[in-house]
Every structure is written in C-alpha cells, then in structure tokens.
Amino acid sequence: MGVQLLVPIKPLHLAKTRLRTARTLPEEHPELVTALAMDTVLAAATAERVREVLVVTSDAVLTRRFRELGVEVLPDSPRAGLNAALRHGDHLLGARGTKVRVGALQADLPALRGTDLDGAIAEADSERSYCADRQGSGTTLLLAAGGDALRPGFGAGSATAHRESGAKALLGSWASLRCDVDTETDLRAAEALGLGSRTGELLRRNDPKPNRTGIGCSGTV
Numbered sequence: 516m517g518v519q520l521l522v523p524i525k526p527l528h529l530a531k532t533r534l535r536t537a538r539t540l541p542e543e544h545p546e547l548v549t550a551l552a553m554d555t556v557l558a559a560a561t562a563e564r565v566r567e568v569l570v571v572t573s574d575a576v577l578t579r580r581f582r583e584l585g586v587e588v589l590p591d592s593p594r595a596g597l598n599a600a601l602r603h604g605d606h607l608l609g610a611r612g613t614k615v616r617v618g619a620l621q622a623d624l625p626a627l628r629g630t631d632l633d634g635a636i637a638e639a640d641s642e643r644s645y646c647a648d649r650q651g652s653g654t655t656l657l658l659a660a661g662g663d664a665l666r667p668g669f670g671a672g673s674a675t676a677h678r679e680s681g682a683k684a685l686l687g688s689w690a691s692l693r694c695d696v697d698t699e700t701d702l703r704a705a706e707a708l709g710l711g712s713r714t715g716e717l718l719r720r721n722d723p724k725p726n727r728t729g730i731g732c733s734g735t736v
C-alpha cells in the first residue's frame with residue numbers, strides 16, 4: 516500500500532536561520548536549503564514502503580524546482596505554521612480521495628537512506644508512530660495510523676508531544692533518519708554519515724572555505 520509522505524518547507528528567505536554555516540556564502544543560503552530538501556525528498560522516494568512524496572510549500576522557486584524533478588507540490592496553508600501546513604496537506608489528500616496512509620517527514624535530512632525510512636515504517640506497523648531526532652527532543656518522521664488524520668505536534672519538544680498524544684516511539688537506530696540539520700554541528704554529523712549528492716556538491720564547491728577577504732586562502736601561506 517505504501518505511505519504518502521508530506522515534506523513541509525518554509526519560504527526560502529525564512530528557512531534554516533540557525534544554519535548560518537561558514538561553509539557557504541550568505542547568498543548561497545537558499546541554495547543550501549534547497550539542496551538539503553532535495554536530497555531528503557529524493558532519498559525518501561527510494562524507500563520501498565513510500566508510495567509518494569509530496570512537498571508542501573508556498574515558495575515559488577521551490578515549487579518550480581521540485582516540479583522540474585517530477586515531485587508533486589501542494590500549496591501551503593493560508594494559515595502560517597508547520598502544523599497548519601501539514602494538516603492542510605493531509606486535508607487536500609483526503610479531499611482528493613487519494614489518501615491512503617499519511618506521514619510527515621522533515622525536509623532537512625540530507626544523509627537520509629531509503630532503507631532507514633523503510634525500517635522505521637516497518638517498525639511502525641499500522642500504528643500512529645514517530646521517530647525522534649538524534650538529540651531525542653525533536654521529531655523527524657510522524658506516521659498516521661491507516662487512513663486517520665496525522666495530528667501533527669511539531670515544534671520545540673515535539674518528541675514528547677507526539678508520545679503524549681499517544682504515538683508509538685520508533686526505536687531503531689536509523690542514524691540517517693534521525694540526523695536533521697538545524698545547525699553547523701548537525702551538518703557535520705550528516706556529513707559523517709554521507710550527504711546526498713546536492714548538499715555534498717554544494718559544500719565541496721566551497722572547500723576550502725569561501726574567501727570573504729579577497730586574500731588568498733588556497734594552499735599554504
């Protein structure tokens with residue numbers, strides 16, 4: 516049957532404000548956010564237990580870029596906020612009559628492996644379930660039970676919120692599914708696991724670090 520995964524992404528000019536890494540130039544930040552999300556979505560699409568991956572966004576550039584890749588994009592909720600965006604996506608699928616089993620996947624999992632996602636979906640069985648991030652506080656994946664509503668509780672401390680709302684904690688190791696990237700430290704952790712090609716290429720292009728001073732920075736000095 517397979518899961519329909521909603522991947523919410525903020526407008527590029529608002530996204531990933533904590534991820535001001537010195538490894539990309541400020542003007543490259545939208546490209547970094549896009550690369551993280553594309554690596555996430557393309558990896559998720561390789562999972563055998565995933566039927567389709569749908570991006571939820573109001574950003575015109577992201578909409579065009581994902582559609583060019585053949586990924587369906589749902590319009591964001593008129594009401595701001597991550598949980599509203601997810602409820603809106605869930606509602607749109609229900610209204611179409613195409614809803615099977617919905618899940619929400621964070622858009623910042625650039626080391627994701629389809630096999631880890633398959634492992635989590637298998638462990639969830641048919642129950643409403645969540646996978647916490649590597650710190651144990653956030654949530655990287657939330658799966659609804661069967662054709663039920665998703666009931667997302669994302670935000671600070673969402674792992675606890677999801678557990679307290681009755682969702683089952685998924686306990687497998689799945690390092691690539693738990694490694695969401697909010698900070699430079701997270702980006703290094705994802706890199707150690709192996710980044711997807713888009714994020715990896717963007718960072719490699721900038722190694723050694725971007726030269727903001729105009730003073731030579733390659734080779735020895």
Ligand SMILES: Nc1nc2c(ncn2[C@@H]2O[C@H](COP(=O)(O)OP(=O)(O)OP(=O)(O)O)[C@@H](O)[C@H]2O)c(=O)[nH]1
Pocket residue numbers: 523524525526529530531532533534571572573591595596597600621622623697
């Ligand atoms: N479609 C949509 N996605 C959202 C919205 N708010 C947050 N998201 C997405 O939800 C995910 C989790 O949000 P955060 O981890 O807080 O990411 P962020 O807000 O981009 O990062 P910071 O600015 O560093 O807090 C990210 O993929 C966001 O792009 C929203 O209003 N609409």
Ligand SMILES: C=C(OP(=O)(O)O)C(=O)O
Pocket residue numbers: 597648652653654655668669670671672673674695697
């Ligand atoms: C919104 C969340 O993401 P993050 O921890 O990445 O901010 C969450 O985990 O619920």
